[in-house]
Amino acid sequence: MLDQLGNGLLLGIIISVASVALSLLYGVTRIVNFAHGEIIALGAIMASFFSNLPTSRYIFLENTSPLGLSFEISLFLSILICGLFGAVLELFVFRPLRRNEFGNIAVLVITIGISIFLRHLYLIFASSKPQNYPLDLQRREQYFIFDLTPRNAKIIVYGILIMVLFGLFISLTKIGKQMRAVRDSTELANISGINSDRIILYTWILSSMLAGTAGIFQGMINDVRWNMGFLILLLVFAGTVLGGIGTSFGAMIGGFVIGIVVQVSVALPFMEGHTEAKNAIALAIMILILLVRPQGIFGKKERIS
Amino acid sequence: MIKPVLECIGVAAGYVKGLNILNGVDLVLNSGEVVSIIGPNGAGKSTLLKAIAGIIKINAGRFYLNGLDKTNTPTYKIIHEGLGYVPQVNNIFPSLSLEENLEMGNQKNTNENFSDVYNLFPLLKERSKEKAGNLSGGQRQMLALGRALISKPDILLLDEPSAGLSPNAVDEVFKSIVEINKTGVSILIVEQNARRSLEISNRGYVLDQGRNAYSGLGKDILNDEKIVELYLGKM
Numbered sequence: 257m258l259d260q261l262g263n264g265l266l267l268g269i270i271i272s273v274a275s276v277a278l279s280l281l282y283g284v285t286r287i288v289n290f291a292h293g294e295i296i297a298l299g300a301i302m303a304s305f306f307s308n309l310p311t312s313r314y315i316f317l318e319n320t321s322p323l324g325l326s327f328e329i330s331l332f333l334s335i336l337i338c339g340l341f342g343a344v345l346e347l348f349v350f351r352p353l354r355r356n357e358f359g360n361i362a363v364l365v366i367t368i369g370i371s372i373f374l375r376h377l378y379l380i381f382a383s384s385k386p387q388n389y390p391l392d393l394q395r396r397e398q399y400f401i402f403d404l405t406p407r408n409a410k411i412i413v414y415g416i417l418i419m420v421l422f423g424l425f426i427s428l429t430k431i432g433k434q435m436r437a438v439r440d441s442t443e444l445a446n447i448s449g450i451n452s453d454r455i456i457l458y459t460w461i462l463s464s465m466l467a468g469t470a471g472i473f474q475g476m477i478n479d480v481r482w483n484m485g486f487l488i489l490l491l492v493f494a495g496t497v498l499g500g501i502g503t504s505f506g507a508m509i510g511g512f513v514i515g516i517v518v519q520v521s522v523a524l525p526f527m528e529g530h531t532e533a534k535n536a537i538a539l540a541i542m543i544l545i546l547l548v549r550p551q552g553i554f555g556k557k558e559r560i561s
Numbered sequence: 562m563i564k565p566v567l568e569c570i571g572v573a574a575g576y577v578k579g580l581n582i583l584n585g586v587d588l589v590l591n592s593g594e595v596v597s598i599i600g601p602n603g604a605g606k607s608t609l610l611k612a613i614a615g616i617i618k619i620n621a622g623r624f625y626l627n628g629l630d631k632t633n634t635p636t637y638k639i640i641h642e643g644l645g646y647v648p649q650v651n652n653i654f655p656s657l658s659l660e661e662n663l664e665m666g667n668q669k670n671t672n673e674n675f676s677d678v679y680n681l682f683p684l685l686k687e688r689s690k691e692k693a694g695n696l697s698g699g700q701r702q703m704l705a706l707g708r709a710l711i712s713k714p715d716i717l718l719l720d721e722p723s724a725g726l727s728p729n730a731v732d733e734v735f736k737s738i739v740e741i742n743k744t745g746v747s748i749l750i751v752e753q754n755a756r757r758s759l760e761i762s763n764r765g766y767v768l769d770q771g772r773n774a775y776s777g778l779g780k781d782i783l784n785d786e787k788i789v790e791l792y793l794g795k796m
């Protein structure tokens with residue numbers, strides 16, 4: 257079980273980053289974004305497209321070779337593209353929907369539609385073959401009680417750093433406070449002189465950049481697939497709901513717990529030969545906790561409505 | 562000299578398309594005045610303030626701020642033009658600290674150190690780091706007023722500032738309204754507590770079923786037997 261702890265930590269950090277992003281978007285816009293998984297996948301797929309060598313066996317859109325940029329530049333570009341994509345979604349889809357006062361359910365169905373559409377676009381663009389980044393193989397080392405490759409240890413450090421920075425941003429900066437104000441009440445934010453449309457745009461950008469980052473991490477520890485976002489989305493939802501939807505800190509902890517539980521459950525005796533069922537354990541735990549605390553571990557009662 | 566700072570001419574507005582709650586309301590607020598809007602529950606008083614603040618769409622008629630047509634201007638822009646608005650409900654950010662609530666009201670950095678608001682409501686300074694959601698009803702009302710005042714508005718819209726407050730808190734709120742008015746802020750106030758409100762008002766409007774039913778000097782309304790019987794009887 258201990259050797260799974262390092263992997264659990266890794267998955268925990270990744271789910272945690274993605275959950276914080278989902279929760280931020282839900283809190284500010286009240287949109288349950290089923291296309292969140294595809295934004296995660298977008299980060300991973302774009303990073304593969306930018307970084308793999310043109311001579312690699314990966315082909316995009318059946319005749320385009322990857323660009324062979326350095327991995328660092330690829331990371332940067334694909335996170336940027338995720339941010340831009342979030343902006344496009346807000347400006348061309350969700351803002352017009354808001355103007356026309358679409359109901360929550362209609363908007364939810366639209367995010368499901370976007371999710372399916374994008375996933376199949378990725379299938380056409382990146383094919384159904386799993387891809388890997390052009391990174392050299394590394395040997396596992398011992399960090400405290402965790403067995404990790406140096407690269408994966410770095411992912412954990414960066415993941416924690418991202419969340420600390422996010423925490424500081426949301427609690428101390430002007431835009432962070434405005435995001436929390438819009439989360440409490442869009443109408444009162446407007447009445448206070450805040451251009452809430454602008455804050456919602458920034459929220460889409462930030463949430464999408466965080467999602468893309470989580471996707472790249474996931475691509476680094478596992479591989480890059482057209483449907484990877486869909487596969488991870490359930491865990492991200494579980495993390496968000498577990499922590500208490502709408503609270504950043506809750507999503508952070510909830511995502512982390514889900515990631516660790518999923519990974520560690522692989523080592524349970526009765527799971528031998530059934531590792532595919534690991535998600536079921538996490539979801540069972542989520543349901544159990546929600547039966548006891550419907551608002552999530554850190555959620556406040558009044559948030560649920 | 563009488564100068565209108567806020568003017569509604571034939572304003573019609575509502576929440577759903579094709580169903581107006583306001584059916585052509587006329588109203589003027591002059592510089593330095595306190596003006597009350599009274600009327601039965603559901604008359605459209607809150608709706609009128611929302612239409613002025615750009616929260617709901619004005620379907621017919623015009624709305625002027627300092628003589629300029631501001632009909633259907635986005636809310637945040639109207640606020641930047643010197644309008645302060647304290648809604649009837651949901652008028653604080655519960656998960657933000659008191660200080661952050663005030664900061665949110667100060668979007669254009671019109672106020673540097675908040676000392677004027679802290680002098681008016683010392684409590685807001687004493688508990689500045691606390692979450693606003695922990696405040697009692699009366700304290701919330703003070704915070705809501707403080708948030709609206711922090712941007713140093715020229716015009717203040719107040720929607721039932723005394724609703725649900727203890728008698729002591731009601732006294733406090735009306736006292737602060739008078740004080741705020743003394744600093745030159747023109748105030749439009751919607752109140753259930755019509756007598757109290759008319760006593761501190763220059764003029765008043767009676768709204769009924771989305772229309773002007775009566776308007777006049779505050780003391781004339783209070784002395785008009787018919788209006789007292791129709792609209793103030795139970796108050």
Ligand SMILES: Nc1ncnc2c1ncn2[C@@H]1O[C@H](COP(=O)(O)OP(=O)(O)O)[C@@H](O)[C@H]1O
Pocket residue numbers: 576577582600601602603604605606607608609
């Ligand atoms: N958000 C809303 N959506 C639809 N109808 C509303 C809404 N708010 C108020 N109304 C309706 O508008 C009418 C006037 O309400 P309101 O302006 O709040 O009255 P008042 O403030 O004078 O008591 C009422 O009939 C009320 O039911």
Ligand SMILES: [Mg+2]
Pocket residue numbers: 606607608649720721
């Ligand atoms: Mg009302």
